[in-house]
Amino acid sequence: MNENLFTRMQExxxxxxxxxLASWDQETYLPxxxxxxxxxxxxxxxxxxxxxxxxxxxxxxxxEAKPSxxxxxxxxxxxxKERDRAVKVPSRLVKALAEAQSHALSAWREAxxxxxxxxxxxxxxxxxxxxxxMADAWGHDGERYDALLENYEPGMRVKxxxxxxxxxxxxxxxLVQAIDARPPPKRIFEGKTxxxxxxxxxxxxxxxxxxxxxxxGRQDRSTHPFTGGTGLYDVRLTTRVFENLPLSxxxxxxxxxxxxxxxxxxxxxxxxxxxxQTPSMGLHESQSRLWENVIGRSESFWTYFYPxxxxxxxxxxxxxxxxxxxxxxxxxxxxxxxxxxxxxxxxLHIVLRTELEVELIxxxxxxxxxxxxxxxxxxxxxxxxxxxxxxxxLQDIHWAxxxxxxxxxxxxxxxxAASLWKAINRDISGLDESIRQGELSPVKNWLRxxxxxxxxxxxxxxxxxxxxxAGLTDEDFVSYLKMKYGALxxx
Amino acid sequence: MNENLFTRMQExxxxxxxxxLASWDQETYLPxxxxxxxxxxxxxxxxxxxxxxxxxxxxxxxxEAKPSxxxxxxxxxxxxKERDRAVKVPSRLVKALAEAQSHALSAWREAxxxxxxxxxxxxxxxxxxxxxxMADAWGHDGERYDALLENYEPGMRVKxxxxxxxxxxxxxxxLVQAIDARPPPKRIFEGKTxxxxxxxxxxxxxxxxxxxxxxxGRQDRSTHPFTGGTGLYDVRLTTRVFENLPLSxxxxxxxxxxxxxxxxxxxxxxxxxxxxQTPSMGLHESQSRLWENVIGRSESFWTYFYPxxxxxxxxxxxxxxxxxxxxxxxxxxxxxxxxxxxxxxxxLHIVLRTELEVELIxxxxxxxxxxxxxxxxxxxxxxxxxxxxxxxxLQDIHWAxxxxxxxxxxxxxxxxAASLWKAINRDISGLDESIRQGELSPVKNWLRxxxxxxxxxxxxxxxxxxxxxAGLTDEDFVSYLKMKYGALxxx
Numbered sequence: 001m002n003e004n005l006f007t008r009m010q011e012x013x014x015x016x017x018x019x020x021l022a023s024w025d026q027e028t029y030l031p032x033x034x035x036x037x038x039x040x041x042x043x044x045x046x047x048x049x050x051x052x053x054x055x056x057x058x059x060x061x062x063x064e065a066k067p068s069x070x071x072x073x074x075x076x077x078x079x080x081k082e083r084d085r086a087v088k089v090p091s092r093l094v095k096a097l098a099e100a101q102s103h104a105l106s107a108w109r110e111a112x113x114x115x116x117x118x119x120x121x122x123x124x125x126x127x128x129x130x131x132x133x134m135a136d137a138w139g140h141d142g143e144r145y146d147a148l149l150e151n152y153e154p155g156m157r158v159k160x161x162x163x164x165x166x167x168x169x170x171x172x173x174x175l176v177q178a179i180d181a182r183p184p185p186k187r188i189f190e191g192k193t194x195x196x197x198x199x200x201x202x203x204x205x206x207x208x209x210x211x212x213x214x215x216x217g218r219q220d221r222s223t224h225p226f227t228g229g230t231g232l233y234d235v236r237l238t239t240r241v242f243e244n245l246p247l248s249x250x251x252x253x254x255x256x257x258x259x260x261x262x263x264x265x266x267x268x269x270x271x272x273x274x275x276x277q278t279p280s281m282g283l284h285e286s287q288s289r290l291w292e293n294v295i296g297r298s299e300s301f302w303t304y305f306y307p308x309x310x311x312x313x314x315x316x317x318x319x320x321x322x323x324x325x326x327x328x329x330x331x332x333x334x335x336x337x338x339x340x341x342x343x344x345x346x347x348l349h350i351v352l353r354t355e356l357e358v359e360l361i362x363x364x365x366x367x368x369x370x371x372x373x374x375x376x377x378x379x380x381x382x383x384x385x386x387x388x389x390x391x392x393x394l395q396d397i398h399w400a401x402x403x404x405x406x407x408x409x410x411x412x413x414x415x416x417a418a419s420l421w422k423a424i425n426r427d428i429s430g431l432d433e434s435i436r437q438g439e440l441s442p443v444k445n446w447l448r449x450x451x452x453x454x455x456x457x458x459x460x461x462x463x464x465x466x467x468x469x470a471g472l473t474d475e476d477f478v479s480y481l482k483m484k485y486g487a488l489x490x491x
Numbered sequence: 492m493n494e495n496l497f498t499r500m501q502e503x504x505x506x507x508x509x510x511x512l513a514s515w516d517q518e519t520y521l522p523x524x525x526x527x528x529x530x531x532x533x534x535x536x537x538x539x540x541x542x543x544x545x546x547x548x549x550x551x552x553x554x555e556a557k558p559s560x561x562x563x564x565x566x567x568x569x570x571x572k573e574r575d576r577a578v579k580v581p582s583r584l585v586k587a588l589a590e591a592q593s594h595a596l597s598a599w600r601e602a603x604x605x606x607x608x609x610x611x612x613x614x615x616x617x618x619x620x621x622x623x624x625m626a627d628a629w630g631h632d633g634e635r636y637d638a639l640l641e642n643y644e645p646g647m648r649v650k651x652x653x654x655x656x657x658x659x660x661x662x663x664x665x666l667v668q669a670i671d672a673r674p675p676p677k678r679i680f681e682g683k684t685x686x687x688x689x690x691x692x693x694x695x696x697x698x699x700x701x702x703x704x705x706x707x708g709r710q711d712r713s714t715h716p717f718t719g720g721t722g723l724y725d726v727r728l729t730t731r732v733f734e735n736l737p738l739s740x741x742x743x744x745x746x747x748x749x750x751x752x753x754x755x756x757x758x759x760x761x762x763x764x765x766x767x768q769t770p771s772m773g774l775h776e777s778q779s780r781l782w783e784n785v786i787g788r789s790e791s792f793w794t795y796f797y798p799x800x801x802x803x804x805x806x807x808x809x810x811x812x813x814x815x816x817x818x819x820x821x822x823x824x825x826x827x828x829x830x831x832x833x834x835x836x837x838x839l840h841i842v843l844r845t846e847l848e849v850e851l852i853x854x855x856x857x858x859x860x861x862x863x864x865x866x867x868x869x870x871x872x873x874x875x876x877x878x879x880x881x882x883x884x885l886q887d888i889h890w891a892x893x894x895x896x897x898x899x900x901x902x903x904x905x906x907x908a909a910s911l912w913k914a915i916n917r918d919i920s921g922l923d924e925s926i927r928q929g930e931l932s933p934v935k936n937w938l939r940x941x942x943x944x945x946x947x948x949x950x951x952x953x954x955x956x957x958x959x960x961a962g963l964t965d966e967d968f969v970s971y972l973k974m975k976y977g978a979l980x981x982x
Contacts, residue, residue: 234525
């Protein structure tokens, strides 16, 4: 491959890594008064990254790239596409979006303080206009939302996505109703406190058991858990620890640990190249959901780990049996807040947002009508009356960033996870028994070989199709839910 | 001022800040396996910084800068000089130095393992040649070492430096001999252990008492203590804590705290400009030495802090009186290792290195004769026979980095600190009494107003002259030592 091109690619990946470091630091160790300075530093890094990406010389190098292996072909393709999308958006529009985001974020916070959507509404309208303009700049075949999806889920299209979500909707609503008719699990943690240091130790035990390499990554604390870092040997997870909500640290660690294993699993020879990346946010999310929900909330998993958890919290858990504990970690409850939702109701929150977003971008729904539409859909999907905008249309920060097209990737993650799980069980005999003995490496190794090592060689759905034998489908997910919750709730 | 110029200056300062972050992280939280990746990221950032600095457009903007205030004049002058020095060195030479450094570092480590200077010797010779070539590229009036000094101590010259160091040498040697003739302090910590968490807490108490703003900075642990960070609101100190050497954490914290107060004290309106920097390493070191030695090892200081230190370590210190403690923290001992030297013998280590460096750069001394010259000077200055190269010519890492000209700044720091201390006492009445009450803010405020806020407006010696009334001199330092150690050792 053209040497200038290769060097520039490495440079861009290094800059992305450093942006990762500065962002991680911002959420973990940055002194309070340095927030403004850090915003400036990140702005400078992003501007430099953009400038080096749209550089005309890079365009020329890409045109005469001469890749000599399939991996090099993929590297060039990914970089060319990234550059192409960056070049297509006029800098006037980039600037306008950045300004609109900044104003929208303040307005979103103010709207939440005042519990009044009207404060945020004009900003949503403005961001929608800019995002539509951006979609046109990127190009599409009449469905602008496709061009936005391309940011997060390359290759995904509205006409492929909506039927899958529609199918999910029609199957989940009755399942939730059936579960809802059964008696809820008893509250086992009420009034108890869980030492935060002991919780922290247990999360590290979980990470080690999952095979997360603490010499190629770390875990710290932050307000909102996330996975970041600067490269495949430097993967940084965060979690949060609450004295009264012991499951929070456990499941945010397993969730981020799933993301982290993915990042650590990219091929070492792809380091500093465009291949050491996920092809999609949905595929990334499939890794966290697989570990957090499918494995991390399973009876097999806790058969091994619950005795250890109990050792850490003898007093608090002395009257809590494994079945009690399993019912608690798999509590299903129709609720308002997406990020607190269980794995059964969760996708309904995504269906709600995606259906609204598509109509917003199409122009069939206006920001002025968004609050009403939100509340109406909450009734349809969850049979709940939204009591306050903060528990409704103002709950997520995504729209304040002008991020339209991100939400569906969460649902795709759940669906991909279930399909992967089916394939893993097909491929590994005796898997359940090994998990019951705390032996998680077969799962990790399978994922590493089939999914992680691939990096960005191909798009998400092609990879899923190759590995599972079927493409995007809600079937594996729905049967997984029916099997699991049928047993738990006696349906 | 030309807007393009101002923006570029901010960008360069942001990049320097991010380099600071990546370097700090490398020494604190970077996962082990990410070292190679981090080196690449830092290389990319440094190359970008260099490229943006030597950029011809920046040259043009500087030429037509139109600064409109004295501060802007200074900003432009500093940036122009930085650019000028970067432009003058051909990239072939930059590359050759980087390679030579990398080889020299490995050879230095190998030489230490083998306790054999010969392994390192050819690398020293190579680095000397490259540094001479660089000095010629930068320009000088016949004394190449001046051009190297300019890297660390702008404005300093050999003909100014050597007489001062010579004077120091002639006064320190007899002072050390006089102290040496007196009975040494008793060992008060032998066989005791000091809980590392309690030590850590005490260091934070010290930082707060010094007025270090923990909302605009932080302290972490690292193998070698240092001060870094990304800007005046993000100043990051590190310290190290040993169970059996309790003074290590105390004095490295006070030392780095002095550096940290300086960085936090730059003028807020100079943020992201070339003015929010020290004009010299010597001046920076004066801040750490003033706090660590002059204040931090004084009777007044410990009159307040020793009871608190004792509270933290009751059992260990129950038989240790304040005078015992003060004698221990001011133990004077001829020794081989610079970084462990006390404040009386320390400058002799610097005299030794500086005299050798000047002769090496002049070509009067060859790398082949360096070990012998080192040992000879150790005999002259410290009356010691070097038992092993690792305690002699191989002890410091500086030469393996090709850093010639850095060592004298440590001595300048000591001298400036003593002169500043004299001026502080002249300006603040009742200072000693307030220190005895743990009230350190008068010192901090004086330094902030007279030294810190100035940033890089002027060179170090001019600033010292303005503030103290006298320029670089060894008189204040020597009389400070004589007064203090005369009392302590009954001379």
